Amino acid sequence: MSFEAWVAVHTPRVNAALDQLCPADGSRLREAMRYSLLAGGKRLRPLLCIAAAEAVGSNIEHVLPAACALEMIHTFSLIHDDLPAMDDDDLRRGLPTCHVKYGEALAILAGDALQALAFELTAEYPQLLRLLAHACGQMCTGQAEDIAAEGKPISLSQLKMIHANKTGALLKASVVSGGLIVNAPPTQLSALETYGAQMGVAFQIVDDILDLTGDDATLGKPAGSDLKHDKATYPKLVGLEESKRLARAAEQEALTALEIFGESAEPLREIARYIVERNT
Amino acid sequence: MSFEAWVAVHTPRVNAALDQLCPADGSRLREAMRYSLLAGGKRLRPLLCIAAAEAVGSNIEHVLPAACALEMIHTFSLIHDDLPAMDDDDLRRGLPTCHVKYGEALAILAGDALQALAFELTAEYPQLLRLLAHACGQMCTGQAEDIAAEGKPISLSQLKMIHANKTGALLKASVVSGGLIVNAPPTQLSALETYGAQMGVAFQIVDDILDLTGDDATLGKPAGSDLKHDKATYPKLVGLEESKRLARAAEQEALTALEIFGESAEPLREIARYIVERNT
Numbered sequence: 379m380s381f382e383a384w385v386a387v388h389t390p391r392v393n394a395a396l397d398q399l400c401p402a403d404g405s406r407l408r409e410a411m412r413y414s415l416l417a418g419g420k421r422l423r424p425l426l427c428i429a430a431a432e433a434v435g436s437n438i439e440h441v442l443p444a445a446c447a448l449e450m451i452h453t454f455s456l457i458h459d460d461l462p463a464m465d466d467d468d469l470r471r472g473l474p475t476c477h478v479k480y481g482e483a484l485a486i487l488a489g490d491a492l493q494a495l496a497f498e499l500t501a502e503y504p505q506l507l508r509l510l511a512h513a514c515g516q517m518c519t520g521q522a523e524d525i526a527a528e529g530k531p532i533s534l535s536q537l538k539m540i541h542a543n544k545t546g547a548l549l550k551a552s553v554v555s556g557g558l559i560v561n562a563p564p565t566q567l568s569a570l571e572t573y574g575a576q577m578g579v580a581f582q583i584v585d586d587i588l589d590l591t592g593d594d595a596t597l598g599k600p601a602g603s604d605l606k607h608d609k610a611t612y613p614k615l616v617g618l619e620e621s622k623r624l625a626r627a628a629e630q631e632a633l634t635a636l637e638i639f640g641e642s643a644e645p646l647r648e649i650a651r652y653i654v655e656r657n658t
Numbered sequence: 659m660s661f662e663a664w665v666a667v668h669t670p671r672v673n674a675a676l677d678q679l680c681p682a683d684g685s686r687l688r689e690a691m692r693y694s695l696l697a698g699g700k701r702l703r704p705l706l707c708i709a710a711a712e713a714v715g716s717n718i719e720h721v722l723p724a725a726c727a728l729e730m731i732h733t734f735s736l737i738h739d740d741l742p743a744m745d746d747d748d749l750r751r752g753l754p755t756c757h758v759k760y761g762e763a764l765a766i767l768a769g770d771a772l773q774a775l776a777f778e779l780t781a782e783y784p785q786l787l788r789l790l791a792h793a794c795g796q797m798c799t800g801q802a803e804d805i806a807a808e809g810k811p812i813s814l815s816q817l818k819m820i821h822a823n824k825t826g827a828l829l830k831a832s833v834v835s836g837g838l839i840v841n842a843p844p845t846q847l848s849a850l851e852t853y854g855a856q857m858g859v860a861f862q863i864v865d866d867i868l869d870l871t872g873d874d875a876t877l878g879k880p881a882g883s884d885l886k887h888d889k890a891t892y893p894k895l896v897g898l899e900e901s902k903r904l905a906r907a908a909e910q911e912a913l914t915a916l917e918i919f920g921e922s923a924e925p926l927r928e929i930a931r932y933i934v935e936r937n938t
Contacts, residue, residue: 405799405802405803406802406806407798407799407802407803408799454770458766458767458770461766463761463762463763463766464763464766481743482743483741483743483744483802483805484802484805486738486741486743486744486766487738487798487801487802488798489770490734490738490769490770490773490794490798491794491795491798491799493770493773493774493794494773494791494792494794494795494798495791495795497777497787497791498787498788498791498792498795501784501785501787501788501791502784504781504782504784505781507777507778507781507787508778508781511774511775511777511778511781512774512778514770514771514773514774515771515774515775515778518687518767518768518770518771518774519685519687519688519771521767522685522686522687522763522764522767523685523687525763525764526686
């Protein structure tokens, strides 16, 4: 199956599961949750989770609730990050952000409730749940550090630390959770962890590059947001060319970690290529 | 042991456990979390959890993480409810609210991170975690309904529904979780559930009464907040005397449910009396 075909099979399955696991109940709160959750998006975290489970090769039937929980946590963080008190963004996934559409109070509550629902869905899997909850905490830490660093000069190692928390932890957790659900042995889990960590790094570098070189339509959110908030980025700290080189180096490390897997890890490999090479 | 002595034994244990389970790490985010979490408060939810475990009579050693998770969830909801976009309150537990002290961005993130930490702590107990996560979702629903109802005429049954979600669900979960941790048999769990539900009702009625008749110093938060927000309350809908009668009726139902327990349920009985009779 080509990667495009693989994505075309799994993305609708994720979307259908999200729709089913967070059904409309007539309340405005649920409407706001669904507005942001079902607004499209690449479903990168669920796809990473499914691809990791597939790499291990077992029955991936039980992976969907975890995959959906990851997307719910991601969406909750986007809703809160977009709030006026945080990044104050009006556009997300090509649509008005949750607080623009539903007001700040409902946006805050929709984020809170999506976090709770994500944990409710993964209650069966203590190890997975601990991983997700810990990643959530890191995400909050990273966002707090990111806001605190606005307008201040920071070092590359500080930037790496902020991103490892803010976006890296959940991306890594997405990959590892796929392995956990299908009971991957320790060597495979460890390989998935390395892959996930490197994907986190690559993803953020490319995100920084795109914010500089992309346009609103491609991104589905306002380009130049980092400049607007005077945020430290990879291109700003090390230049555009070195940023691209670092992203490719992370991709390479991620691919090397996958060498212990056979063809079953092809979707994970393709995701790595897609993330890094789409625009660099 | 007198009830005062019981409270004096368990409250410091809860506070010490909260301090230990959410330790300072040098970050501003953690500082904001600890500021609100360790700001005092009656620790009603942890005490309900401990008292319920004690009623069942087993070893209550393992109850503290769950008791702390309940307080973290409660504190997260207070931080978010106090935000300018929600109830816009400046005073809580006698201190400036989290966003007044640390700014809105950090207050939102501190709430988010406290929710995540609560679930991390209870990952060992799937049944408990599902209960807590579900109660969190109900809390968000209730708060959204409460805000939507501001300034509008609502019926007593609508008011009951809002409160059952907003405050009742977590209070009930506090009691039930104590029973779950010590493996209470179904009949006892069911009695705890009835007690918890009635305590939720009683608590909210008394809270409404106190908002009307209390002062800032006694409440640790601004009195008259319900009037300010033009919120429906029990005294407003049924009058002060009928509100007091309803609170006492709920207390009576709660105490009746406890009849299957012996002396071990004395702390639960005392909490019921304390909640209802302190000011009615």
